[in-house]
Amino acid sequence: MILVAYLCGLSLKMIGMPPLIGFLLAGFLLHFLGVQPTDSLDTLADLGITLMLFTIGLKLHLGDLLRREVWASTLSHMLLWVVLFGSFVLLMASVAMPYYSEIDFKTAALIGFALSFSSTVCVVKLLEENGEMKTRHGQLAIGVLVMQDIVAVLFLVAATGKLPSVWAPLLLALVFARPLLFKLLDKAGHGEMLPLTGFFFALGGYELFNLVGVKGDLGALVFGLLLSQHHKASELTKSLLSFKDLFLIGFFLSIGFTALPTWSMLATATVIALLISIKFFLFFVLFTRLKLRSRTAYLASLALSNFSEFGLIVAALSVQAGWLTREWLVILALAVSLSFVLTSVLYPAAHRIYIRYKDNLKRYESPQRLAADIVQQPPQATVLVIGMGRVGKSAFKALRTVLDEQVAGLDSDRFRASQLQQKGLNVCFGDGEDADFWENFDTSDIKLVLLALPLVEDSRNVTVQLINAGYTGQIAAIARFEDDREALIASGIDKVFNFYKEAGSGFAEDSLQLISQSTQSAPKHYHANEEDD
Template sequence: MHHAIYAQVLVSLASSVLLVALFRRLQLPTILAYLVVGLFMGQLGLEFFAPDSNAHIIAEIGVVFMLFTLGLEFSVPRVIAMRRQVLGLGSLQVALCGLVFFIAVSLFAVPWAVALVIAAALAMSSTAIVTKQLDEQNEINHRHGLLSIATLLFQDMAAVPFLILVPILAHPEPELIASTMSIALVKGTLAFLVIIAVGKWFLPRLFQEVAASHSNELFVMTSLTVALVASWFTQWLGLSMALGAFLAGMLLAESQFKHQIETEIRPFRDILLGLFFITIGSLIDLQTLLDHWLLITGLLIGFMLSKLLIVLSIATMMKEKFEDAFKASLILAQAGELGFVLIGIARQQNIIGDKIASIVLAVGVLSMFISPFLIRYSDQINRRLFSLKLHSRQQSSSKHLISEAVKDLNQHVIICGFGRNGQTIKRFLDKLDIASVVLDLDPVRVKEARTAGEAIFFGDATRRSILHAAGINQSRLVVVTFDNKKSTMDLLSSTRNFYPHIPVMVRTKDESNLESFLHNGASQVIPESLESCLMLVGQVMYTLGLPLRKIIDEIQKVRDDRYHLLQSFFHGASSDLMRVLENHHERLHAVVLNGNAHAIGEPISRIQLPERIYIEAIKRGATSYTPPSRHMILQMGDIVLLSGEPDCIERAENTLLSG
């Protein structure tokens, strides 16, 4: 028995590794890879993935961790500020979707209790899919992301009375329904107050003590325990596990431990979320799909279109921008995991028959298959359908405002992006009375900054017309502060082709795109990670009393050499391996020429090293030759310092030692 379960877990894990790697290579959403794995596991009838197995319980912990980390993004003041979206958009979405789906299902001549359960289930959207996909796309804090998250928060709260109501529908009694719902309300209020109290007075002190122990292991265990205890508490009260996890994360959002907690939980969250999506995929019954494919296809199209139109109508009615409203409607146009729970409970209570439940589950899971594509390509879909009219109107309005503002400016600076770096640059330029204009695509940030009197405008800096409106011909510098490779390359293409005389300075997080940006027209690329090293070196040299001119010259030499000196480093046990592999950081590796090493007696020029491998230095006794002459003959005992990409270092060492 245990060997069979182990084999099933091994097969699902190996399949996930292969498919996730394939889907990432094809630039497809990784959620789909897990759903496909689940589809095959379900058809094989594996015991581990049976609907009543422990795998489903374990998988729900992934959703708990997802909601906990999501809560870390939303502090209490921020959630209070979002109350209009949560209570407005969220409540209207659940109410209208429930009403429309109830009427639609009733047309199939099913009992009202069945119609109510199905309507409530289909009104829910997938918190797991939406949050994971938005997180991958870094869009949680965009306006459409905030609208979607606000709606999901209300859905999680609205699911509580539905979860209580479904068992009662098996034996409906008006008095019982009223009393049970009243008790649920009391429990919800109690859960909220208890978690608020614990989060405000106990959790900060707990993490302070744990951090003082300097034990990474203890910090990880504490983070996991807090998330699980909060979810267990709300489940014990008969509420949603996800709700408790979100509240706990939300209360830690303003603590100094926020980022460390999120970092420690992320690996557990991602793995268990993968298992969750596998279990969702295993719910699909291919036989049901084949037997009722026409009905299921029609229901799927009708369901997703109805939900999309309802969310779009509510959001536009609430005076949201059409673009944000449309993207939010695409993001929420799928069934959710809480809906599956409702269907499962109704199935156990014999409210819904197996055939109807299978069809509803098939529609829901298929909508979840489609959803990652809709979320990923929501911007392209919006542009294709509506941008010709709306986008041009918005851009022309922006261009007019920008042109009016810069018509009297000359030799100004154009700042593209108004995050922390953009705002810091602007403040220094203002102090020096150097005129500047800012372009940003975050409407909330633009509104806040304009209210504060900043010269900032909503505009896409990658578009030539916007740059022209910003007076790029009369400007003295363009500074790119956003961290998006594609957008940066688009902007560089415009400036190189139409404004080659204007210098463009680009900020990046590291050196991974340094060469490509310089090749495509950037005048200067500033990698944050390397510049922070230079700042530290400069401060060390200054503290040691070296002349300021000498310090500046040494640092400038490194910059002129495109940071080559800083791109190689010794990797230790604590190095972030995933970051190293992902960014292809060069590394340093020392090779000692002992015994019968092939390279002994050979000049450096005759040693055929792999491409992208360099000999940085030769250390011979107490003397270091940096850089060594190509004619230098290697001797026994020499220490050869190699520099290059990790996958080439081993081959270079074999060449030196074995030939």
């Protein structure tokens, strides 16, 4: 399994496509070759999903779920999609299309409901790979996914008839356990105990919720949410990243073991997968009607335009109840896989597509702006630091000692920007990759822009937006590897600092000062002659 997953993933990566498409293909190929899945594969898949939901919770803010654009768009979209897709299924049944002829209205609505969900695994993977988890559209997409998970829990309770235990309300008391959880995380340190602590919280939350009859995945999400305000939340997320990505390969492989398709099943699934264009359109219209900017609505809608693995759970329950034939389980598994492929291919080009069709998309915008989308202009700034993480914040503070209020910061994480503002720092919220942002941001006084961003592609995208907006000052950026540095120079950035090389140089220079200081301050010592030596 590892061999085939590696070869397929590497092959797709070498031709410029996301490796997860290769993992999906590997699952179907292994099934075709007669390889039987083991229980360990399901265990890996479950671990991956649990860790992923836990890390989502670490990056989530409860206030995001309470925003009208999150809960109203989620519920409205599900209702409209069920009506439209159910009507499509009944239309296919009326003309006696294969696999549709025996489906009634109730079953059509059930299939529509199953496909109304978007894939948490696929969306989070795409957002993480593009460094957009904490952007406006990234947080909007995550909020919608969490709301969908809550609806999924309610559905499973109703469908299975398994009510939560009478002890379930006691889970609310977990809020009072936060100080204890914070203390445990503090004591974990920074070594191997940190990821182990993450596993303990994620799996412990899963088992605790499962123990009282509530969906375990929700427990992992809640425990992550409880720890999201801890100062080590970001470090904990990074320590679990490799484990989560490795285990999620098991999830993508497991989809291919659902069943072997026929050509007619593949054709049916392809038609269903193409309907995600309607899913995109519904999300976009709803988001813009809720006064979100066209770019935010467009990117969030594109990320959410896929089908969820939850659809397979609903399909399996329907097959057990005799509402669907087993062929539909295969068709939906193929449709889910194809939707992953479509989203994974389209989303990396999302920013370029938006720039090309920006004028057309902006016609759907509401003239009113939500408070969260109003651009803030830092006063008297001549230097702008984009990305206020550890590197950006250090650069900002160093420049501030020289330039005082003439240096400003910009970050796409609203909560981080807000926290820095509360400390009296000249920092504003904004997404540097947002073309609309730069149209409303005056760069005429900015002489230097520092790109303290973790991903090379992000720095390149910001540079393009700055140039397109008419910025004529200097641009500096950071890179971790030499090939990244060369790529950034080629994109038009004036100066690129190799992160590790510059850190080593700075360390050496500061350390040499110790010698000069000790030489100047130390008393003269007796020097031994050659005989003494």
